[in-house]
Amino acid sequence: MKRLGLTLISAIAIFGGLLLLWQSIIWIFALPPYLLPSPARVAHAVIARFPSLVASLLLTAAAAAGGLLAALLVGLVIALFFAQFPWIRRMLYPYTILLQTVPIVAIAPMILLWMGSGLGSVTLITFIICLAPIIANTTQGLISVDRNMVDLFLMHNASRAQVLLKLRLPHAMPSLFTGVRIASGIAVIGAITGELFAGSSRVGVGGIGYAIQYASAQLETDYLFALVLAATVLGFSFFFTVMFLEWYFLHSWHESARVIDQE
Amino acid sequence: MTTRPIAVPAIDFDRATKRYGTGATTLESISSQVQRREFVSIIGPSGCGKSTLLKMVAGLSPITSGGIAIHGMTPQKARELISFIFQDATLLPWRTIRQNVVLGLELDGMARETRNAKVDAVLSLVGLSHVAGSFPRQLSGGMKMRVSIARALATRPQLLLLDEPFAALDEMTRDRLNEELLRLRDEQSWTALFVTHSVSEAVFLSTRVLILAPNPGRIAHDVSIDLPFPRTESTRRSEAFERTIAQVSRALRSVSAAAVATENGASISDEARTAGAHPA
Numbered sequence: 001m002k003r004l005g006l007t008l009i010s011a012i013a014i015f016g017g018l019l020l021l022w023q024s025i026i027w028i029f030a031l032p033p034y035l036l037p038s039p040a041r042v043a044h045a046v047i048a049r050f051p052s053l054v055a056s057l058l059l060t061a062a063a064a065a066g067g068l069l070a071a072l073l074v075g076l077v078i079a080l081f082f083a084q085f086p087w088i089r090r091m092l093y094p095y096t097i098l099l100q101t102v103p104i105v106a107i108a109p110m111i112l113l114w115m116g117s118g119l120g121s122v123t124l125i126t127f128i129i130c131l132a133p134i135i136a137n138t139t140q141g142l143i144s145v146d147r148n149m150v151d152l153f154l155m156h157n158a159s160r161a162q163v164l165l166k167l168r169l170p171h172a173m174p175s176l177f178t179g180v181r182i183a184s185g186i187a188v189i190g191a192i193t194g195e196l197f198a199g200s201s202r203v204g205v206g207g208i209g210y211a212i213q214y215a216s217a218q219l220e221t222d223y224l225f226a227l228v229l230a231a232t233v234l235g236f237s238f239f240f241t242v243m244f245l246e247w248y249f250l251h252s253w254h255e256s257a258r259v260i261d262q263e
Numbered sequence: 264m265t266t267r268p269i270a271v272p273a274i275d276f277d278r279a280t281k282r283y284g285t286g287a288t289t290l291e292s293i294s295s296q297v298q299r300r301e302f303v304s305i306i307g308p309s310g311c312g313k314s315t316l317l318k319m320v321a322g323l324s325p326i327t328s329g330g331i332a333i334h335g336m337t338p339q340k341a342r343e344l345i346s347f348i349f350q351d352a353t354l355l356p357w358r359t360i361r362q363n364v365v366l367g368l369e370l371d372g373m374a375r376e377t378r379n380a381k382v383d384a385v386l387s388l389v390g391l392s393h394v395a396g397s398f399p400r401q402l403s404g405g406m407k408m409r410v411s412i413a414r415a416l417a418t419r420p421q422l423l424l425l426d427e428p429f430a431a432l433d434e435m436t437r438d439r440l441n442e443e444l445l446r447l448r449d450e451q452s453w454t455a456l457f458v459t460h461s462v463s464e465a466v467f468l469s470t471r472v473l474i475l476a477p478n479p480g481r482i483a484h485d486v487s488i489d490l491p492f493p494r495t496e497s498t499r500r501s502e503a504f505e506r507t508i509a510q511v512s513r514a515l516r517s518v519s520a521a522a523v524a525t526e527n528g529a530s531i532s533d534e535a536r537t538a539g540a541h542p543a
Contacts, residue, residue: 148349151323155347156370156418166370170357253357253398 037222045222046229052211053223057230060207063119064191064238067126068183074127075134075179082135083142083168084160093139100132104190108197117198122207125194130183137182141175142168174254177246184242188235208234271335272296273422273454274320278329281315281480288479289315292329295473295482299421302448302455304465304472306511308519312480313458317424320456321347333422341422343371346415348425352407354399360410361386361395367418381417388450389413389443405436412444416451425457429464438499441467445494462515466507467494474511476518484514 019039025031026038033041046053082089108125115121145168153163195209206214208231215224274297281290290312297303305313318324319331322338333341346367354363361382368378386392389409399407408428415423429437441464448455459465465472469488476483490503498504 146353148351148353149355151318151321152347152349152353152366153370154323155321155342155345156367157342158370162370166366167355170355173357253400255400 034219034221037225041222042225042229045220045226049223049226053226053230056206056208056211056227057234059119060122060188060191060195060209060231061234063122063194063207064126064187064234066119066123067128067190068130068180068187068238070123070127071130071134071183071187072180075131076138076176078131078135079138079142079172080164082139083172084164089139096132096135099128100136104129104193105197108194111194112198115198121198122191122194122209125198126187126190129190130187133182133186134176134179137175137179138172141172144175145171174250177242177250181239181242181246184238185235188231188238192231272332273299273301273334274456275332275335276329277332279316279319279326279331280328281312281319281324282327290319291479291481293480293482294329295485297454297456297471299454300452301471302445302457302469304457304459304469305475306459306462306465306472306515307475307480307483308477308515308522309460311475311477311522313475314426316475316480317347317426317456317458320422321345321424323347343418344421346418346420346423348411348415348423348428350427350430352399352404352411354407354410354414356399358398359395360391360397360399360402363399363410364391364414364417367414371418381419385413385417388416388447404432405440408432408440409443412440412447416447419451420453423453423455425455427458427460430460437461437464438496442495444468445492449493462511463499463508466490466504466511467499472511474514474518477522483518486511486514 022036022039026036037045082093104125107128111121111124115124149167149171150163153167158166191207192209192212195207196213208227212224212227212231215221215227274295276293276295279290279293280288282288293316305316307313315324319326320333320338322342331338334344336344338345354360355366358366364386365378365382368381373381383392386395389412391406391409391413394402394406399410402410411428429440432440444455445468455468457465457468466488472484472486472488473482474484474486475481488507490498490501490507
């Protein structure tokens with residue numbers, strides 16, 4: 001508890017220091033607000049345009065969460081097939097890596113072309129970039145079960161379904177969470193990137209990515225900063241939500257989750 | 264050979280042979296019988312196929328030729344009679360101790376009430392009732408191994424297969440678990456086939472020790488251990504115990520020395536070695 005307080009104080013101190021540095025740079029170099037707005041101006045932009053900021057935030061959050069959840073479901077099913085049928089894994093696993101290496105900025109225009117702009121396209125883009133880490137980590141967790149444990153189940157003539165449900169799936173949970181944790185980080189980035197290309201179907205309202213484009217074109221640098229702040233908040237909340245779920249489900253038995261336990 | 268129904272041995276090895284794909288022989292023509300209630304240890308230099316032999320008995324590794332009968336049945340059919348204890352405790356970390364011990368009964372499809380009663384009984388038998396709700400990571404190595412034993416005994420096996428179960432434990436814990444194992448054997452009557460690297464452990468536990476020689480794996484010596492039961496700490500201090508250990512160690516050394524000699528003798532071809540091993 002004492003350590004937590006200390007961490008909090010130092011975090012606040014560093015934040016204050018950064019704000020001071022930011023403000024001093026503006027004073028020293030006499031920068032105009034459209035190049036670098038002061039912290040006060042950014043704060044003002046946040047308050048003055050709060051409703052539209054929140055609207056953008058929610059839209060991006062919906063796309064990121066939707067894409068992440070879809071990737072979790074589809075990724076889990078694919079990983080199950082990969083784990084149960086090695087020949088399918090050997091055949092298709094290389095394409096998973098392909099999925100991971102192909103740049104999303106190259107795919108986004110195609111999706112825009114085929115599906116038009118809007119929440120659906122952005123969610124699809126997020127889904128695509130979240131899929132690979134979930135498939136890769138979950139598959140690894142499902143197949144890396146100790147040979148002796150499988151033998152133990154075989155000694156009781158356990159069925160394939162029993163081995164899967166009582167052994168492979170619980171064993172894969174930590175890996176699954178690792179995959180989701182990685183995906184949750186890139187989900188927000190993916191959604192914003194997607195919005196840069198396919199952000200809005202309605203004039204004026206769009207996700208953070210769309211609003212960033214708009215604000216930068218209008219030289220509303222203070223609002224641009226506010227949007228970046230909103231994106232950071234969103235990324236953090238995704239990451240910590242997954243961290244919390246991971247701790248909640250695994251802390252009783254798994255080593256990796258215990259680290260948070262000891263804080 | 265006549266088979267009398269009462270005298271069907273716990274394990275009957277009949278020229279059991281194991282070859283891997285390339286033709287290298289892991290175990291060559293193993294013939295021996297283990298009677299019920301016997302405690303037989305298998306000892307030998309690494310690579311002689313001890314663990315493979317155990318997996319063959321469990322039906323986890325198919326034999327190439329010959330046969331193994333467990334209570335007159337094939338290994339696969341006899342699985343209900345067998346429990347396997349692995350080198351490490353092999354506990355499922357997401358299950359509590361209680362849930363781990365119940366696993367076998369659960370997989371066998373036993374009703375919840377019946378299996379709960381059985382698990383309670385075996386937990387108190389092994390002295391683990393107080394940690395029933397703990398998770399494996401909270402337990403020491405020795406405790407984990409006791410959980411593993413409890414899980415194996417919960418299904419009331421006729422035959423216990425143990426693959427170096429205490430190898431990773433410190434000597435004091437190992438000694439204590441050895442005595443515990445013999446006490447459990449007194450309470451429940453099972454046959455044991457025990458693979459180990461430790462001569463003193465083999466001698467302390469067993470009624471018989473099989474010494475395996477490598478390349479190809481075969482039974483080189485079959486030593487009866489005539490130390491009286493119950494065996495306790497005072498057994499370890501007895502002269503007879505020391506003598507038996509010396510005897511087994513000598514036999515093991517001769518086997519190991521021969522193995523090293525063959526390995527060094529690069530001129531001896533594989534065929535010649537295999538041919539030489541055949542007791543024509």
